[in-house]
Amino acid sequence: MDFDTLHALGKTELHCHLDGSLSLSCIRQLAKMINRPLPASDDALRQLVQAPTNSENLADYLKTFDFVAPLLQTKKALQMAAFDVVAQAAAENVRYIEIRFAPAFSISGDLSLSEATEAVIEGLHQAVNQFDIVAKALVCGMRQLPNVDNQTMFRANAALVGNGLVGGDFAGNEADFPTSVCTPAIKTAQALGVPLTFHAGECHCPQNIAEAIFLGVPRIGHATACFDQPDLIQKIVQTHTTIELCLTSNLQTKAARSLDEFPYRALKAAGAAITINTDNRTVSNTTLTHEYELYQTYFKTTAADFLTFNLNAINAAFISEPAKQTLRDRLHQDYAAYL
Template sequence: MTISKQIIAQMPKIELHCHLDGSISLETIHKLAKMENIPLPATLEEQQALFIAPEETKDLNEYLEKFHFIGRLLQTTAALELAAFDVVKQASYDNVKYIEVRFAPTLHTMKGLTLQEIVSAVVKGLKRGEVEFGVLSNALLCGMRHEPVENAIEVAKVAKSQLTHGVVGFDLAGNEVDFPPYAFEEAIKVAKDLDIPLTLHAGECHCGKNVYDAVVLGANRIGHGIALKDTPEYIEYIKENEIVLELAPTSNFQTKTVTSWEEYPFKKFLDLGLKVTINTDNRTVSNTTLNKEYAKLAEVYDLTLKDFYKVSCNGVFGAFVDDEVKKELGEIVNEEFEKLNGH
């Protein structure tokens, strides 16, 4: 019997892969547009077409086009703080206990903000949301693959300067096909030399070797990693190194990483003992919530509470926080799942 949506809503969740600019609620988009004096189309349908990807998206690049309009709204410290606060608020509706919100500071410099000002504004919003909604929240900084390697190096250095101030790691995001991990080897090395935890987007585009290469270069976690299903020769290496995989089902279908549930590897990876987690990726662009993602997987694979408990534990394991915080999160997860088991 499929786990009910009511039980799913009560599950304690850890979200490790959520993009700020892809996850802002419609209500807050309206506020931001007003603040920035940027007109929105008249109808809701036209508005949503600007920033929600259709279910039948052609590929990753078409999916990424939906970020352009939102990017224009996020060019001031007030806008960035409000957006970050909004994402934490949404996470609280999914009973998320810990969230890492990622963003690329270089995409928010159109009006002259410095990278430090951008990061400070986002962290301020996350911490305000943490206090108000009780969701422990941190930031991950992304280098963008379509930008020069020097930009990613600069972002890594900013991440290091903020590591004890709400920033917990570094990522590379964007066009993985044309810019595989080794194209950014220099930036990744800088991040590793600075002791910055790394989660790199890889394996989102039928390129399983990118997952392996990202880990060889130093990634602690992998954003998506779906293409591992086509390169089984790397699976044992990923498992042995306890690499956490950040899966996002709706997004993975939209970007054509997979086209059917038969080929989606979530349950296979879970059964093999890989450390899989469930994430939204982009709440707004993918028109989803974490509860929806859990419900979808529960229905397709007839998952048990034990399966979801494992997913939450994997999230705690992969979180870029110290051992003391992990212990606290682990205790919360154990306690809340024990209550659900008692139902």
């Protein structure tokens, strides 16, 4: 399929970070609100907000996020940011998106941990009213923060689950803070009834994936390190764990040092529930359409495959069954002409 067809196809995205996906124009508006000077040219701004092509590892990639954090400290800023990312997704015919962010990174001003989330939800609502898309929020615990901080964040946000917020995640520095370190906060989120996805396997550490599955986490972000672990892949299949693949991001962070280390082929061959995601539209300089194009080029992914991956995403989405069925029906219609 050519790029225009991929662009026009209905798509779903489970793994998209708010702070990593702001458009340059939104970044400019947010910077203006706090009188922060930015380079005049978009090329120069891009250099500041995209991960360097020669990132050495995940920690290196994550440094780029420091740039936008000061821009996301008010209700208005978070609303605008959420609106902006949904607008970008809707423009490429994403019909369902879960957008994640870390409330702990938006409380340097007056906002509380739950007010930050309410602001994001408000921005999602505004966009959903304007565009043909369903958009929900996820809150990220950050691995490098103390468990008590992540527990406080989940407690503060648990009451919002089901009301625009649909679940939680853990992101951040995986190499130094493996799954075992975050386990107390994972258990707290689970006890609070927060549906969880979890970043794991981005630093050549299959154990982090296995431990998250053992803890009963139903979705794993990345899972890159399973590519050469047949037993772990079997575990993923048996437990019906959904995998949120992020190809461009993995190549940048060196989670996959080459396409051979990307787990798509192995997971697909085993029948695992895989989904395609951007991770960070701006930091990784990608779109969901671009990701689809890469899968076609590198892996000969077909329209039938894309439909399956979208249905996998809907099955694993943290929304009600009737809402899922509406989205499934729409996807079947969208793909019918290409099967």
